[in-house]
Every structure is written in C-alpha cells, then in structure tokens.
Amino acid sequence: RPPFLPADALLVPQGGACGYARPGVAQLAAHVHARACATPAVRTVALVCAGTGASALFLALELHRLAGAAANGGGCGGDGCGGMVPVLALPCAMHADALRAELAELHARSALESDRGSLPLWVFPPPANSARAVRFGALEPEALRAWRRARAAGMRIDLLYGAPALAQLLRAEVAGGGGSGSGGVRAIVEQLLAERSGGAREARPLELLWVHTGGLEGVPSQLARYVRAGLATPDELALAQAEADISARGPVYGTP
Incomplete structure (x- = not known):
C-alpha cells in the first residue's frame, strides 16, 4: 500500500498550531511593540482572539x-x-x-531555546473566574449582540472569532459593574499585571489593544445562518456582504 502522504509532504496542524506560524506573526509583533514604545504613558495589553491559540502564543513570544x-x-x-x-x-x-x-503543549513543542520558561501570556478569564464552554461556530445571540455593538462603535469584527471574544469581555464588564469601580475587564487585567510584578501596581492607565485576527470575508456566510434562524435581518446581511467585497480588495480599518 502506498504511503498516505508523500515523503516530502508538509503537515500543518489545524489552526496553524505549529512553529511554522511564528514567522507570520513576527511583523504583527513589530507593529504592536512599536506602538507600545510610542505610547509610554500607558501600559499596553494586546487582546487576541484564540482558536488553537497559535497566533496569541507566537505574538507573546515575539513581543517578549x-x-x-x-x-x-x-x-x-x-x-x-x-x-x-x-x-x-x-x-x-x-x-x-x-x-x-x-497553549502549554504548543509552547513546549514549538518554542525556541531562548523562549523556555513560563508562558508569557494569559487566557481570559483567569482560572478563578467561572467560564462557560465555547462552541465554535454556534449561533450565539450574545455574540451577535456584541457584533452589532462593535459595528455601532465603528469597529469591524468577524462573527466566528471577534464577536464571541468581545461577548466574553462585555459579559465580564457587566458582571464587574460596567467598569464603574473595582470590577470589570480592566480590574481583571490589573490583577494579572500585579501578580506578574509581584503585587506592585502601576499608576499608568491601561490601553487594551484589540488585535484583529479574523477576516471579514466570512461574515456574510455566518450572518446568513443568523438570518435563517430569525436572529438577524436581510438588510444586515446585504450590508455585511458589501463590506466583505470591499475587504477582499484591501484592509478595512475601524475605530477600536
């Protein structure tokens, strides 16, 4: 029986969860690093939507x-x-x-010798916080509401990665009091930063930098499922299709 794959085949795991993904993230890391250096008055924390976590891991390693x-x-x-x-x-x-x-397994398997050590990133929410399971690609009214809220703010995100991720943040914000005091996303991030620095807290304000990792071309096909389920409107689908056509010809930037 002939081999399933030729001897010179290159096998890439689902989601690019291997070291081959790292060079593609290096340029993104350079942009994020340059932005942080140009804004020393704030502490920048990058928010990355994670499927397998490859982009988040290699971005963290490159930034480090x-x-x-x-x-x-x-x-x-x-x-x-x-x-x-x-x-x-x-x-x-x-x-x-x-x-x-x-992430721990990918880090151990793919990191360079200079990367060895503790994992230089966190997963939201922290282990101490309750978190429900994420069903990839499922029709989630909460994610659709987050997508609409992002659009209203001039921010374009996808429905498979960006919308569920934003929904998590909004849920944490509501649970923490809407950022009005000691709770919310910023309080969680502040606590993580304090733990990283041995309990010390800085006076500089946080800048939460959203890293867009999902293309807009797939929004219409996912939104069509919401339309068929009676959760979205045909007008929303038509507008999303027009934006996807524009995105296919070049990047679309929104206001974070």
Whole structure:
C-alpha cells in the first residue's frame, strides 16, 4: 500500500498550531511593540482572539523577544517605557482551561531555546473566574449582540472569532459593574499585571489593544445562518456582504 502522504509532504496542524506560524506573526509583533514604545504613558495589553491559540502564543513570544532585545540594546524595552506588551488570549473554540493546556503543549513543542520558561501570556478569564464552554461556530445571540455593538462603535469584527471574544469581555464588564469601580475587564487585567510584578501596581492607565485576527470575508456566510434562524435581518446581511467585497480588495480599518 502506498504511503498516505508523500515523503516530502508538509503537515500543518489545524489552526496553524505549529512553529511554522511564528514567522507570520513576527511583523504583527513589530507593529504592536512599536506602538507600545510610542505610547509610554500607558501600559499596553494586546487582546487576541484564540482558536488553537497559535497566533496569541507566537505574538507573546515575539513581543517578549523584542522587548528584551530593545532593553539590551539601550532602546525602548521593559515595562518602564511600555515596550513589554503582555498578551491576553480570548477563547473562541474551546473552554479556557482547554486552551491553557493547548497553549502549554504548543509552547513546549514549538518554542525556541531562548523562549523556555513560563508562558508569557494569559487566557481570559483567569482560572478563578467561572467560564462557560465555547462552541465554535454556534449561533450565539450574545455574540451577535456584541457584533452589532462593535459595528455601532465603528469597529469591524468577524462573527466566528471577534464577536464571541468581545461577548466574553462585555459579559465580564457587566458582571464587574460596567467598569464603574473595582470590577470589570480592566480590574481583571490589573490583577494579572500585579501578580506578574509581584503585587506592585502601576499608576499608568491601561490601553487594551484589540488585535484583529479574523477576516471579514466570512461574515456574510455566518450572518446568513443568523438570518435563517430569525436572529438577524436581510438588510444586515446585504450590508455585511458589501463590506466583505470591499475587504477582499484591501484592509478595512475601524475605530477600536
């Protein structure tokens, strides 16, 4: 019987969950790092929608490498200038605990020797917080509401990754009092940062940087499912199709 795959075949795991994905994230990391260096008055934390978590992991590793290289070279680097950017992964295809296990396995399998050590990113929500399972691709009214809210703010996100991730953040914000005091997403991130720095808290305000990881071309097909279920309108679908056609010809930028 002939082999299932030819000897020179390149096998890429689902979601690009292997070291081959890292070079493609390096340019993104450079952009995020440069932004953090240009805004030292705030502490930047990157929010990344995570399926297998490959993009989040390699972005975190590259940002860690860039901050270390800049600090050693005398340029921007380290927490003091905003050059060290933590990454917060938002589960979109599995439970948060399952994503943590997936990230740990991918980190052990794919990281370079210089990357060895503790995982330089977190999964939202933290283990101490309750989290329900994420059903990838399921029709979720909560995700659709988050997608509509993002659109109303001028922010274009997809329905498979961006909308469920944003729904998690909005749910945490409501549970924490809507950011009015000690609760909400920022309070959770502040606590994570404090734990990372041994309990110390900084006075600089947080900047939560949303990293867009899902294309807009797939929005119409997913939105059509919402229309058939009676959860979305044909007018919304027509507008999403027009935006997807524009996106296919070039990037679409929104106001985060």
